[in-house]
Amino acid sequence: MRQEGEPRQRRGEELRRHILFVAKDVFLETGYERASMDTVAARAGTSKRSLYAHFESKDKLFLAVMDLVRELYLARLRTPDAYAEDPAEAVTLFCGRFLQLMAWEPQVRTCRLSIAEAERLPGSSNAYFDAIFAGTYERLSVYLAERYAMDHVAGAALAEDLLNRTVLPRLFRTLLNVEEVLKDAPEEIALAEHVDLNAIRRLVSTALPG
Numbered sequence: 699m700r701q702e703g704e705p706r707q708r709r710g711e712e713l714r715r716h717i718l719f720v721a722k723d724v725f726l727e728t729g730y731e732r733a734s735m736d737t738v739a740a741r742a743g744t745s746k747r748s749l750y751a752h753f754e755s756k757d758k759l760f761l762a763v764m765d766l767v768r769e770l771y772l773a774r775l776r777t778p779d780a781y782a783e784d785p786a787e788a789v790t791l792f793c794g795r796f797l798q799l800m801a802w803e804p805q806v807r808t809c810r811l812s813i814a815e816a817e818r819l820p821g822s823s824n825a826y827f828d829a830i831f832a833g834t835y836e837r838l839s840v841y842l843a844e845r846y847a848m849d850h851v852a853g854a855a856l857a858e859d860l861l862n863r864t865v866l867p868r869l870f871r872t873l874l875n876v877e878e879v880l881k882d883a884p885e886e887i888a889l890a891e892h893v894d895l896n897a898i899r900r901l902v903s904t905a906l907p908g
Contacts, residue, residue, distance in 0.1 A: 708744075713742075713748065714752045715766075716742055717738065717744065717752060717759075718759075718763055718766045721759050721762075721763050724738050725811060726807045726808060729814065730811060735756055738759070757819060757821075760815075760819065761821060764812075764822055764826050765825070767826070767829055768828070768830070771805070771833075774799060775792075775799060776795075778837065781795070785841075785845045786902055786903060786906055787899075788841070789906065790895060790898050790902045793898050793902065794895050795889060795893075797864060797893050798892045800830075800865060800868075800869050800872075801868060801880045802880045803879040803880060803881055806873060806879045808826070809830075809873060810873060812826035835854065836857075838861065839854040839856075846906070846907050846908075856906075859905060860905055863905075864898045864902075880892055
C-alpha cells in the first residue's frame with residue numbers, strides 16, 4: 699500500500715507518456731548529445747530497466763519525443779476553419795497562429811535541436827519537418843482547395859507560398875538570434891500582440907484568388 703506522501707507509481711501507457719514529457723524537457727535543456735537515459739529515468743522517477751522497456755535506445759526515445767511534439771503542436775494550431783467564417787480572415791489567422799507558435803521559445807529550441815542532429819540522425823529531422831511544416835502545409839492546402847475550388851496541386855502550391863512569405867522570414871531571424879523569441883506561452887488570445895496580423899492580411903489578400 700502506498701504511504702501518504704509517497705509518489706504514485708505510474709505504469710503502462712501512463713508511464714510511457716510521462717517519460718516522453720520528461721525526455722522532451724531534458725533534450726531541450728541539454729541537447730541530444732548531453733542528454734542521458736540515466737537523467738531521463740531519474741527525472742521521470744522510474745528505473746532504467748523500465749525506461750528501456752518502453753524505449754530501447756536514446757534514438758528511439760528522441761523520435762518518440764518528436765511524435766509528441768507533433769501531437770501537441772497540431773492541437774494548438776488547429777485547422778483554418780476554426781479561426782473565422784470568412785476564408786481570407788481564416789487564412790490570415792491560421793498563418794499568424796503558425797508564426798506565433800514557431801516564434802515561441804520552446805519551439806525555437808526544438809527546431810534548433812532538430813537542425814543540430816540532422817546530419818547524424820536524419821530520421822529525427824525528417825520527423826520534425828513532417829510534424830511541424832508538412833502537417834501545417836497540408837492543413838492549409840486542404841482548406842484552400844475546398845474553399846477556392848482548386849485541385850490539390852494548386853492548393854498545395856498556394857499554401858506553401860503563403861506560409862513561406864508570412865512565416866519563414868521571422869522564423870529565420872529568430873533561429874539566428876536576430877529577433878527575440880516569444881517567452882510567454884503563445885495563447886491565441888494574444889495573437890495580435892505577438893504577430894503583425896495587418897501585414898499578413900495584406901499578403902493574403904494579394905495572393906488569394908478573386
